[in-house]
Amino acid sequence: MGKFDDLPEIRRQGLEKMEQVYGFEMNDMDGDFFRYTADHLFGDIWNRPGLSDRDRRLLLIGMLSTHGAQDVLSIQIPAAFKAGELDEDALREIVIMVCHYGGWPVGARLNSLVEDTIAKGR
Template sequence: MAPDKSDRSDRSTKSERFAGLPEARRRGLERMEQVYGFEMTDGTGDFFRYTVEHLFGDIWQRPGLTDRDRRLFLIGLLVGQRANDVLGIQIPAAYANDELDADALRELVILACHYDGWPNGSRMSAVVEDTIAKAKRAAADREESTRDEGAPDPSKS
């Protein structure tokens, strides 16, 4: 199982991009960035406001559950609802944030197959394997880039 680095609710990114926004909005957007692992931009409308200010500004800030706990529960709900589009956000975020490693994600697939049926578990498996493959490719690209940066420039020989 992945090391539990997931209780990040006490860390604040204090993003300069959100300076000047109302406190609830800033807090929610910063939390969304922590949870999803990518940069957020502010949006408009009531749906976005409730998502940012209430769901991420309040609910994802509450004590009692780690981010990993919340993510496991959420993934289970999404599998049961066949919400594969949202699984395509949550599973990569859990993997990138070290909340769930490849072995844990694959175990969840096996569990999902038995409790929610093979077709749905198979769809989840596709999301999991795609997530792992993309992460491996990104790591290989980073490694190659790092190697290239340290290599002597052949044009200067």
């Protein structure tokens, strides 16, 4: 029996997807914010057909980069690298694209995070 088996199906799916996407163990929590995050965003949106997790991650990294969301990027970049969705070459290519479409300072911040992630993964 899994640790989420006693939860409603949509919450179970959401928490399992959150663990997969973030790369660390999740716990169920109370409150509307967490409910929308687990049930809707991860239970529904991240499980929709049409885009792979890697595709979704690429879109998310691009959007987060241009919004300066280093806190969430510091979760997404290492998780994508650890999951094998994005290797060293792909991460570095993302930096080049972000520099040119999002601006050099945005890309430079992302580059620091990417290089730190790669160094820690070796």
